[in-house]
Amino acid sequence: MRKLIPILLILVIITSSCQPSKKEKQIEKTRFNYVDYNTLIYQAERFILDSNYTSALDKYNEAFSIVDKPLAKHCFTAIQVSAKVDDEEAFKRFSIKGFERGLLIKYYKQDTVISRYSREKKLNTTIEQSFEEANKLYNASINKFLADTLIALQDWDQKWKKYYVDSLSRVDIENSKFYHQKYDSIVGTIVEDYLIPVIKEYGYPGERLVGAEAVGYGENDSYRRSYVNNSAKIILLHYYADPRTCVYNELFLSEVKKGNLLPEHYASIIDFQAKYGNGEHCKVDYYNEWFYDPDTTNINQINNKRMEIGLSPFQDRIEKMKRGQDKCKSIRRGDYNFVKLFEWCG
Template sequence: MAITLCIACKSDPEKKESTTSTSIRPDYIAYQSHISMAEKHILDSNYVAAFKQYDTAFTLVKKPLAKHCFTAMQVSATVDSLDHFKKYSLEGMRRGLLPQYFKEDSLLNGYLKQKELYPFIDENFESSNKIYEESINTFLSDTLYKLTILDQKWKVHYWDSLARVDPINKPKYDSLYNIVISDIVENKLIPLIKDYGYPGERLIGASAVGYDPNDSYRRAYVQNSAKIILWHYYSLPRQKCDYNDLFWEEVTNGNLDPGHYATFIDFQARKGADTICNNVKIYDQHFIVTDSTRFDEFNTRRAQLGLEPIEERNKKYKRGQKACKEIKEGNFKHIKLFYWCG
């Protein structure tokens, strides 16, 4: 099955930056490590310590992620650091956050009203948002959108429709969808990554995803388009691990979220790739392993990505469950870790 898609429809798209620059290279793993530590302190209700970790993390990179800006704003409001609140609100708007997102959040909205900061937000939004828009690689964004539409079309056709109404022939539909998703990833997405970088938030911006802001799940600020395509790709068994070095490079370049990378590896290992590739070992990012005797093994690998230990990941989940219940009862005032409801 041949799939045609133009990925050269812009005369001078932004190519991946050279890695031979003599300037100091941002340390995205260290950034993620400080974010993980900040979230640990939030879990322990130690907001001053969390505030200090965000302050350190944001000095390490030029483009902190939108969700981290949002949480840093909440923590700054909680410890009543007005200067840092302003700093993180500017940083957040430069990463795509809109004033309406602040109004939707009980904690941020309350602080903005208390300190009479909405004029500050209004005065700085246009210039901050311009910085955000200019940071977007529109060629990469537009091309990824086309790939996403193509993937969703055939996923719905084969997996969500035919395979469900005709389960006896599911292997046939898996095989047909495999042709489609393999072409999308191997012939289109991977060459795109090699040329321009992984199309994550730092290259194509964040999206506000989720349900109504008053619902239990509320809103998250992420960039999941390429991740979902690769989830679909690795949901089928792969007899090769050709792209893992490329993915790792994109993690260290700051384009690929370490948690997304860990999930790709988890999918590969669960589908048998660990028998082909010696370096494919799970991080337990996507799949929950209840055997606590393996936690040290996972945590060692996770630390290399700056990710939190399994115990803290599980604590986030329990905190989120509690937040779900409280939100349904009318308490919307929570510092967001963007893990489940919490």
């Protein structure tokens, strides 16, 4: 059970001499390029949109060859694609990589594409035997100190957001502005005095450093569930829902290039700045990831910005969303035989 760590204890944790003496830096080999990795993943997803699974598999192979830590959801999709093209070796290889990145056997058993292929090819025993060792590697890759600190910050943020914004401001509408200001001050302290120092010291606490989580519509609803870590992103979106400066943007962009901050999360943070920055405090351009630029003539400029951090063109994002909505209808009809791109149901 997650427990709230007292605020003073967070400060002690961050500054204590018992903590690791140096930032735990990701060991970057010259072949590592996370922007290239992201680009290859979105190229693979473009092929999936076209039902070209053979080419998609080639892109996943290429992407996974240039990083040590592919993302859990990408591993999951790559496993499904390998099943679609009947590549047993790729299926086993991606399954092990998925376990190393936090996926559990129960996630495999809950998916129609994966479980059916594994059963038909009699791979269940082989896959299950590989889990324990791979899962040990995953647990060893997690910065426990950083993960615990992130949980504490998230609990702190959620506690006061629920108290001031989700409760009091809706009951006492006359004083709603006051309650929003109270919460805004608290989330400002969380980000500026705690989260940003953590990022500077250890790196952005995203999936590659603190592990993936199964998030979505419940433990058993595997077709609406994703594998990611949204905790730090959510805190930052709360922070940028009010006008702020852009002072941390270079830090965020550097973490994208290191592979710690997902490009879609970075783009969402910048979109919040574009929408709520009012121009005075922070003037940035949209990425069209969370909010969309009202000036639709800027689409070419937006696509160039997206490609610079490894995001797909905006048109592909819209197509993924429409596909996901269509898969929601498929689920209601009892059709679960599809490859997940983790956009809506699909």
